[in-house]
Amino acid sequence: MTIQHRVKEFIQAVTLNTVDFKLEVPTQASFGHYSTNLALVLAKKEGKSSLEVAKELVDKLEKADDGKLFKKIEVAGPGFVNFWLNPEVLATEFKKFNPEKLPKSGNKEKVIIEFSSPNIAKPMHVGHLRSTIIGDSLARIYEALNFRVIRWNYLGDWGTQFGKLIAAYKKWGSEESLEKDPINHLLQLYVRFTKEIEGDKDLEQLGRDEFKKLEDGNKENRKLWKKFRQLSLREFAKTYSNLGIKKFKIEKGESDYQKNLPGVVKELKEKNIAKKSEGALIIELKDLPPALIQKSDGASLYFTREIAALEDRSAQAQKIFYVVGNEQSLHFQQLQAVSELIKLPIKIEHIKYGLVLNEEGKKISTRKGEAIQLSELLDKAVEKAKIIVSKKNPSLKEDQINSIANAVGIGAIKFNDLKENRVSDIRFDWDKMLDINGDSGPYLQYTYARLNSILQKGGKQANNAEELKENMEISIVKKLLDFPDVVMLCQESNLTSHLAKHLLDLAHTLNSYYESVPVLSAPKDKKSARLYLVKKANQVLEAGLCLLGIDTPGQI
RNA sequence: GUCCCUGUAGUUCAACGGAUAGAACGACUCCCUUCUAAGGAGUAGAUCUGGGUUCGAUUCCUAGCAGGGACACCA
Numbered sequence: 001m002t003i004q005h006r007v008k009e010f011i012q013a014v015t016l017n018t019v020d021f022k023l024e025v026p027t028q029a030s031f032g033h034y035s036t037n038l039a040l041v042l043a044k045k046e047g048k049s050s051l052e053v054a055k056e057l058v059d060k061l062e063k064a065d066d067g068k069l070f071k072k073i074e075v076a077g078p079g080f081v082n083f084w085l086n087p088e089v090l091a092t093e094f095k096k097f098n099p100e101k102l103p104k105s106g107n108k109e110k111v112i113i114e115f116s117s118p119n120i121a122k123p124m125h126v127g128h129l130r131s132t133i134i135g136d137s138l139a140r141i142y143e144a145l146n147f148r149v150i151r152w153n154y155l156g157d158w159g160t161q162f163g164k165l166i167a168a169y170k171k172w173g174s175e176e177s178l179e180k181d182p183i184n185h186l187l188q189l190y191v192r193f194t195k196e197i198e199g200d201k202d203l204e205q206l207g208r209d210e211f212k213k214l215e216d217g218n219k220e221n222r223k224l225w226k227k228f229r230q231l232s233l234r235e236f237a238k239t240y241s242n243l244g245i246k247k248f249k250i251e252k253g254e255s256d257y258q259k260n261l262p263g264v265v266k267e268l269k270e271k272n273i274a275k276k277s278e279g280a281l282i283i284e285l286k287d288l289p290p291a292l293i294q295k296s297d298g299a300s301l302y303f304t305r306e307i308a309a310l311e312d313r314s315a316q317a318q319k320i321f322y323v324v325g326n327e328q329s330l331h332f333q334q335l336q337a338v339s340e341l342i343k344l345p346i347k348i349e350h351i352k353y354g355l356v357l358n359e360e361g362k363k364i365s366t367r368k369g370e371a372i373q374l375s376e377l378l379d380k381a382v383e384k385a386k387i388i389v390s391k392k393n394p395s396l397k398e399d400q401i402n403s404i405a406n407a408v409g410i411g412a413i414k415f416n417d418l419k420e421n422r423v424s425d426i427r428f429d430w431d432k433m434l435d436i437n438g439d440s441g442p443y444l445q446y447t448y449a450r451l452n453s454i455l456q457k458g459g460k461q462a463n464n465a466e467e468l469k470e471n472m473e474i475s476i477v478k479k480l481l482d483f484p485d486v487v488m489l490c491q492e493s494n495l496t497s498h499l500a501k502h503l504l505d506l507a508h509t510l511n512s513y514y515e516s517v518p519v520l521s522a523p524k525d526k527k528s529a530r531l532y533l534v535k536k537a538n539q540v541l542e543a544g545l546c547l548l549g550i551d552t553p554g555q556i
Numbered sequence: 557g558u559c560c561c562u563g564u565a566g567u568u569c570a571a572c573g574g575a576u577a578g579a580a581c582g583a584c585u586c587c588c589u590u591c592u593a594a595g596g597a598g599u600a601g602a603u604c605u606g607g608g609u610u611c612g613a614u615u616c617c618u619a620g621c622a623g624g625g626a627c628a629c630c631a
Contacts, residue, residue, distance in 0.1 A: 027571075027578070037574070043611095050611080077575035078612070119631075159631055254631085280629050288627095289559085295629045302631045329560055330626050354561080355625070363625075392594070408594085420569060424562040425624055431581095432568065436594060438580040439569090446594045454591050493572090501570075504579080515587095515596045534591095556594075 002103065003093055004485045007034050007069070007083065014064045015057075019045065025482055032074070032082030033478055039079045050079030057081055087474065094477050095465045097536060099543040102484050105491070106147030112313055113139045113149055115323035116245070119156035120232040120253070121165055121186040124239055125371035126356045126428060127325065127364065133414045133549060134353060135323040136245045137496045140547045145491055150317060151246065154309065155253030157229050159302060161190070163211025165228065166221050167203070168193035170210075182231035212299055215258070229253075242378050243410060244549055257308035261300050264308045265293065273341055283338055291334045306335055307342075314346035321494065326352045326423060351494050354425040361427055372428065381409035381434050388436065389556065396555075407551035408442045409434070415441030418548050419500035439504050441550050444541060447507040449556045450514070451538040455531070456554075458520050462531035472513050473533060479506050483540050487547065496548060503544045510537055 008023045021038040039054035046053070054075040061073050061081070072084040115135020118124045124132075135151075142149045168189040177185040197203045214221040233251070265281065268274035274283050279296030293304040313320050322332060332350040339348060358364045364371050386405035389396070396404070412434055419439065436442035455462070468477060479502070486502045489495075519530045542552045 022572070024572070026575085028575080031575070035575090040574075040612095080575065156631060161630070278628075282628075287559095290628075292628050297629085299629085301629070305631095325625090326561060327625055328631095331631090333560090352561085357624075361624075388594075393592080422562095422569080426568090429568085435581080438594095440580085440594085442594060443580095446592080450592055450595085457591065489572095497570085501579085508579090511595060512597085514591070518591075520591050555592080 002484045002488075003085065003089070003481055004034065010065070010069065011036065011038065011061065014060055015042075025485075026082070029475060031076060031080070032072075033085045034083040035076075036081050036083075037079075039075070039081055043079060051075065054079040054081055085478075087469075090474065090477055090481070091465055091468070093481055094468075094536070097481060099480070099483050099536070099540045102144050102146075102487055104146035105488060106142060106145045108146060108148050109319070110148045110150065110317040111142060112152050112317045112320040113142065113323065114152045114154050114320060115139075116240075116248075117154045117156060117324070118232075118236055119161075121162070121183065121190070121228045122232075123183045123187060123371070124236065124374040125364070126374060126377060127371070129374055129377070129413070130353050130356065130417055131323045131325070132240075132243065132245060133417055134351070134496060136243075136549050137414075137418055137547065138321065138323065138351070138490075138494060139246065140549060141487060141490050141496070141499075144487065144547060147491075148317075150250060151248045152313075153248040153251045155229075155233075155251060155255075157253035158255040158258065158300075158305065160208060160211045160299075162214060162225055162228075163209065164193050164203075164207035165190055166210045166214065166224050167206045169224060178227075178231070182228075183235050186228060186232075208297070208299075212297065215299060225255075229255075239374055239378070242375075242406075243414075244551065246549075252309075252312075254302070254305040254309070257305045257312070258300070260308040260311070261304055264304060264311070268293065268307075268342070271342070273338075283341070285334060285337045288334055288337055289330070291338060303331075303334070306331075307338060310335065310339060310344060310346065310348075314344040317346065319347045319349065321349050321351050323351045323353075325355055326425070327355060328352075349494070352423060354422045357425050357427050359428060361425075364428075377413070377433065378410065380430070381413050382406050383409070384434050385409035385412070385436065385442075393556070404553050404556050407553050408436060408445060408556060411441035411445055411545075411550040412436050413441075414548060414550055415444070415500060418496040419504070421495050421497040441545075441548075442556070444503055444507050444545060445550070445552060445556055447510055448538060448541045448545070448552045449554065451510065451534050451541070452554050454514070454519050454534055455538060458527070458531055459535060461528045462535040464528040465532050467526050467529035468533060470517070472509065472517070473530075476506070476509055476513060476533060476537060479509065480536055480540050483544065487544075490547075499544055499547060503541065503548075506537065506540065 004023065011023065015038065019041050021036055021041050023034055023036045026032060026035040039057050040050050043050035043053040058073050058075055058081060069086060069089055070083050071086045074082050076082050113135055116128060116132040118128050139149050139151050165186060172192065173189055193203065210221060214225055268283065274281050274293055280292055281294035282290040282292050284290045291303050292301050295301060329350065329352060332348065336348050355363060382405050385408040386401060389401050389405050389408065416433060468474065482502065486498050489498045519534060522530055545552050
């Protein structure tokens with residue numbers, strides 16, 4: 001159990017669990033280690049003066065604690081109660097502190113995290129980046145807290161667009177170009193096709209016909225589609241490897257649910273959930289626009305496949321998190337509504353994030369071929385990092401430089417997204433994306449490397465937590481001990497930004513600490529305590545960055 | 557047109573109904589003969605506009621204004 005939990009339980013016991021209150025780590029050190037609004041809540045409920053209630057509360061708490069857990073409990077501001085832990089309590093906790101061991105709050109609950117979800121035959125672009133790295137990080141966090149996580153890549157591998165693509169390939173495609181650079185060749189075909197549709201409306205119909213043939217099992221179309229899919233997956237695997245994304249447990253696409261569709265449609269009809277409208281089959285929903293599940297020509301739609309996929313998922317987990325952009329809010333509201341109608345035993349949560357807009361602030365269109373490819377972005381980031389690494393640290397060998405540049409470049413990109421809780425859209429900005437100064441991933445990697453360097457020189461003597469008496473040291477100890485609570489907060493809120501901010505805050509304090517306090521040249525009694533602090537701090541940085549999917553090179 | 561999201565320093569973002577609205581970048585001062593200056597110590601600088609609820613509103617409600625997104629045979 002973390003200290004924060006102990007404190008909360010203590011307060012609950014004293015107040016006999018009668019009200020809901022918050023216990024938080026205040027932003028300012030002068031407000032103590034923990035702070036609660038309990039007195040304010042109580043005062044409101046009972047119509048009393050908040051300061052009086054707070055004073056009574058402090059008396060009660062002090063009597064019950066008798067100086068065991070707390071050094072000081074104090075009323076502050078409009079009626080907050082602030083707590084300062086006993087230094088001995090901190091020291092005892094710190095001695096046995098191990099950031100690798102997080103609370104097992106997940107209790108092996110099964111959750112599906114669906115993320116990344118690229119479209120076959122199209123390059124992954126910056127839009128997929130957010131889903132991929134947020135999803136990967138959340139999965140790591142859930143896993144660390146003992147949830148059973150199913151990482152699911154739901155591939156966009158079915159639909160009319162493949163009819164268009166097949167039509168385009170038959171018209172202009174080349175086997176040679178397909179082998180050489182599959183995704184770009186397919187992209188070019190697709191872009192050309194959508195362009196020519198504007199001047200030739202028959203093409204539109206041709207695309208639909210080819211898709212219908214694919215759905216009906218036409219051999220040639222089936223073969224082409226399989227090939228496109230296979231080649232695309234190979235390309236995606238490269239990108240995931242470059243990004244350091246852990247392996248997906250399941251890579252099932254829309255096509256995998258094709259065979260379930262007649263059953264799903266039949267069931268929806270029989271239960272009178274779906275009905276005909278303007279030739280198509282729809283589900284009417286309360287307070288929402290209707291969901292379309294079958295075209296007038298009988299072909300399936302995205303939504304139908306989603307229902308089939310959800311049925312499959314509900315057999316495997318109690319909860320599913322869709323890490324998908326804001327733009328699909330309506331879709332998931334509809335899915336949620338349908339899930340309730342057919343009574344699927346699974347909880348749905350849409351983890352949304354803002355779109356990445358182009359430099360003019362408009363939605364990026366893949367059809368027009370203007371998307372920035374993910375591989376291009378990653379290459380640029382690593383290249384930029386390489387220039388900096390070789391300048392800062394010229395004595396390194398070539399392969400060391402490459403591996404550090406990789407960690408730093410990718411780390412910069414990932415942290416940039418993970419530190420923010422953006423539901424509003426963001427404008428794509430090369431400089432911002434690749435920034436390594438200030439509040440960035442590389443700043444944390446730099447801090448890690450510096451601490452690591454100290455430990456290389458004297459780490460063996462790190463074995464004593466007793467002598468940490470300076471204010472800054474106690475404040476660092478407290479921040480380190482907060483780490484498990486922060487990870488749990490990320491899980492509860494599905495936000496990685498809490499962890500990112502916590503690590504930044506820790507790193508700032510650490511940089512300031514070793515700037516002013518010598519470690520290796522400290523007097524003997526203090527040296528081993530300071531080394532112990534450095535060692536634990538580094539473990540937290542390493543564990544925290546790992547949860548964000550960011551590497552920590554020993555030197556940079 | 558309807559619905560959803562967002563509006564905080566010059567810029568990009570924090571703030572769980574509460575305490576003196578926090579950072580970073582950029583600007584300006586300082587600090588490398590001391591464990592990596594990818595750093596540290598400072599200065600200046602902000603809640604879109606009305607109304608309301610509350611002891612207390614950046615946060616909740618409401619009416620505007622501004623930007624973005626979604627809304628039937630795309631995924």
